[in-house]
Amino acid sequence: MKATVxxxxxxxxxxxxxxxxxxxxxxLDFAVSDVRVxxxxxxxLAAENAEDARAQVGRMCEQLLANPLIESFEIELDHA
Amino acid sequence: MIAVVVFPGSNDDRDAAGALAQLGAExxxxxxxxxxxxxxVEAVVLPGGFSYGxxxxxxxxxxxAPVMRAVRTFADDGGLVLGICNGFQVLCEAGLLPGxxxxxxxxxxxxxxxxxxxxxxxxxxxxxCEPGQRLVIPVKHGExxxxxxxxxxPAQVVLRYAAGENPNGSVGEIAGIVSAAxxxxxLMPHPEHAVDPLLGSRSTDGAYVLGSLVDxxxxxxxxxxxxxTLANRSA
Numbered sequence: 001m002k003a004t005v006x007x008x009x010x011x012x013x014x015x016x017x018x019x020x021x022x023x024x025x026x027x028l029d030f031a032v033s034d035v036r037v038x039x040x041x042x043x044x045l046a047a048e049n050a051e052d053a054r055a056q057v058g059r060m061c062e063q064l065l066a067n068p069l070i071e072s073f074e075i076e077l078d079h080a
Numbered sequence: 081m082i083a084v085v086v087f088p089g090s091n092d093d094r095d096a097a098g099a100l101a102q103l104g105a106e107x108x109x110x111x112x113x114x115x116x117x118x119x120x121v122e123a124v125v126l127p128g129g130f131s132y133g134x135x136x137x138x139x140x141x142x143x144x145a146p147v148m149r150a151v152r153t154f155a156d157d158g159g160l161v162l163g164i165c166n167g168f169q170v171l172c173e174a175g176l177l178p179g180x181x182x183x184x185x186x187x188x189x190x191x192x193x194x195x196x197x198x199x200x201x202x203x204x205x206x207x208x209c210e211p212g213q214r215l216v217i218p219v220k221h222g223e224x225x226x227x228x229x230x231x232x233x234p235a236q237v238v239l240r241y242a243a244g245e246n247p248n249g250s251v252g253e254i255a256g257i258v259s260a261a262x263x264x265x266x267l268m269p270h271p272e273h274a275v276d277p278l279l280g281s282r283s284t285d286g287a288y289v290l291g292s293l294v295d296x297x298x299x300x301x302x303x304x305x306x307x308x309t310l311a312n313r314s315a
Contacts, residue, residue, distance in 0.1 A: 014249060
């Protein structure tokens with residue numbers, strides 16, 4: 001089973017990387033009003049089924065992949 | 081004896097041990113893969129550096145190092161733990177201190193002396209200071225923007241950057257905090273680099289912090305000795 005985790009800085013948390021990218025995009029004349037930079041983590045894991053995979057990856061996020069104080073996470077499963 | 085933990089990627093471990101030795105303490109380096117702290121350890125220092133390459137988030141991997149289980153037990157039992165820079169990040173990730181550290185608001189690595197103000201002089205880490213005292217201690221980090229939890233009691237803030245000195249965008253100008261129990265402290269500035277004038281910092285104010293820790297061990301040992309004497313007398 002493959003899973004993809006999206007980790008993002010929570011709303012309201014200062015994201016200096018996003019600010020820098022926003023500035024650069026505006027410099028390139030794109031009409032951009034906000035940019036937030038997060039992280040994508042691709043995982044291959046052994047799981048019984050989708051529900052099991054989602055539960056395992058959820059625990060990975062809570063224990064290591066995201067810091068709940070400053071980051072939110074989203075899990076996408078690839079059943080193929 | 082003070083244990084200074086060495087993670088893969090720590091680079092201020094020897095500076096910390098050297099500064100503590102200069103202040104009269106016995107300091108020993110402890111490898112991250114050790115599952116126990118040496119016998120007779122009275123305090124633990126988590127030093128600065130880039131443990132585990134700062135992968136994922138600073139301190140996020142180091143918190144799972146085998147030695148951290150022993151450090152947690154030591155802290156839970158009331159032992160004194162001081163995290164400097166990367167050590168502060170590790171303590172936050174490990175949940176031994178509240179809050180988190182994010183990239184500096186400028187996105188630039190900052191390396192310079194900063195002026196701090198002492199908010200609390202009644203901790204084991206600041207007993208040599210006066211409330212409101214200004215300390216000059218260097219910082220050197222890329223991810224030192226402290227984000228406190230919304231409910232952080234102001235009493236846990238020990239050091240703040242002085243007006244106009246905040247090098248990283250830390251919320252509330254917070255430079256150093258203690259745990260609710262008061263026995264675990266983390267700070268971004270590097271007191272160990274401001275003890276020996278040879279290192280070229282503008283001051284030797286780092287000795288106020290590390291010297292306080294050394295004093296705390298001495299007074300604790302003295303209390304134990306007196307308790308022992310009392311116990312012997314009553315026996």
